[in-house]
Amino acid sequence: MDTGVVVIAGKYPVSGDFGRFTAGPNYVLPPPGCGMFTAPHLFPKVAVNDETADVDPVLFENTGSYVMWGYGARTRRFPAGLSELDGGGLRATVLELIRGWHPDLVRLVEGSPDGSVSHLPILTSIPVKPWETGPVTLLGDAVHSMTPFRGIGANTALRDAQLLCRTLSTGGDLADYEREMRKYGFKAVRASARSADQFASESRIGRTMTRGMFRAMGAVAKLRG
Structure with missing residues (x-):
């Protein structure tokens, strides 16, 4: 299902320190209606890349350090014909x-x-009814794909x-596995969809609540560290 949120994402190559952008993930929440996130991917040394780089050496390059960024908003906030633009046009x-x-932030882009x-149009799955258990089952995105806004899909x-396995x-x-998996899996889907909605919220109250949530998450992360 289309969430109505669109993200334009890119990768900024880094060879050294880039302040807060290489220190850890960041969420940028300006006035309501849009948002931006950044996440560093730092590698201690360049290694031999895998075969995916042969397909697109820029998009699939995964040996050099970079900062990933994404600008997200409701579809209506972007100009028409967005999906037809190339990378330069999107940037x-x-x-x-x-x-x-x-x-x-401007330099990053x-x-x-x-x-x-x-x-990247942001899509999400919707809860499915129980099915008759057979010799083939499902897990992960095959059954409960979710938005990237909670960062919980892989986990x-x-x-x-x-x-x-257990x-x-x-x-x-x-059947017991499938029943339990659907229960917590679609709970995660709903939480992820809420985060996507809050990220692009056009409500000032909603934006204030989102800022508070991310501050709390940051404080918890520091305590755990």
Whole structure:
């Protein structure tokens, strides 16, 4: 299902320190209606890349350090024909939308290669009714794909794998696995969809609540560290 939120994402190559952008993830929540996030992917040394780089050496390059960024908003806030733009056109669109923002954010977008910038409509699954258990089952995105805004899709898939492995190794009922998986899996889907909605919220009250949520999450992360 289309959430009505669109993200334009890119990768800024880094070879050294880039302040707060290389220190950890960041969420940028300006006035209601849009948002931006950044996440560093830092590698201690360049290694031999895998075969995916042969397909697109910029988009799939995964050996050099970079900062991933994403600008998100409701579809209606973007110009028409967004899906037809190439990387350079998408980058120019974001630069126009973040005009007046902090210079470091502008630099992040400006310095991203055309081939690394892409258009990502944000989709989510919806709860499915129980099915008749057979010799083939489902896990991860095959059944409960979710938005990236909570960052919990991979962990939920790993939880599926652990539960399925335990069920099979102990002679359990596969239907029990599917029942439990649907319960927590679609709970995660709903939470993720709410986060996507809050990220692009056009409500000032909603935006204030979102800022408070991210501050609390940051404080908890520091306590755990």
